[in-house]
Amino acid sequence: MMQLTPSQLALKANEIRQDLIKMLEQAGSGHSAGPLGLADIFTALYFNILKHDPKNPDWDERDILILSNGHCTPIRYVTMAHAGYLPKEELSTLRQYGSRLQGHPERTRLSGLETTSGPLGSGLSQAAGMTYALTMDQQRHRWVYCIVSDGEHDEGNFWEGVMFAAKYNLSNLIVIVDRNNIQIDGPTEEIMPLEDLHAKWEAFGWHVQEIDGHNIDSIIDACSMARAIENRPSVIIAHTIPGKGVNFMEYNYLWHGTPPGKQDIPGAPPKSIQAKEALNALRTLGGKIRSEHE
């Protein structure tokens, strides 16, 4: 897979966000905030960080990417389409009966998905189990990346995975936390305070980094640093903005599970023009990124 440079990645993430908006509007249901916030991370993973082959999704030398917060799968589908795992035209089938692109990812439907997810809190344990198995199979040159959300930290079983990975020194496991400060019903710190998140992970025996989850260089560098850490699993707490790139969606948890065009939301344009306005905002941003890099 050809690696893109950081400036190419920023532009690619912008294109991917635009396709995400189109797909969600067409589906008429699905999640906007989390997926927009994860666009830079997914783009950096698929177009720079991961060892993978879209033409051979089951390649036995590939790195493994687990998406534990399955409701954010729309961003994975769009990024995978750009990377060549599926035709871009297929994105219009999101959430349709029989489609390979279900609202929460189903592993057996689409090659390249490593797990089925949606019930929150289990992806980290799955990733830890897979990393443990790779270690037993003398496959320590392969990496398991696991994306988890901040809301998932509310669940007890999540911390079982954290302890397991530390106990077995799973240094081939790299967790990326989508620290966007929202969950379905409101701000995380109101629903179940998580801070001091950095100190908590450290206390559980992990190597901890904190980054701006929209800075492509930081995403790439943090993953390199995580791969260099021996004898401990690594977590990268990525500070992201829910709805990133679409001004009227940013920071607002009401966009957690709402697609553009579905309902009127305070602070947003009327539903009939939400998708158009979102695309305008992203195109303007794309122009800015382009001029910054020229």
Ligand SMILES: Cc1ncc(C[n+]2csc(CCOP(=O)(O)OP(=O)(O)O)c2C)c(N)n1
């Ligand atoms: C076990 C489980 N409980 C509840 C839900 C319902 N649910 C879906 S998304 C969500 C919010 C989780 O927070 P987070 O992933 O941080 O949301 P986001 O940042 O994407 O808005 C909840 C409670 C679920 N999918 N699984």
Ligand SMILES: [Mg+2]
């Ligand atoms: Mg969240």
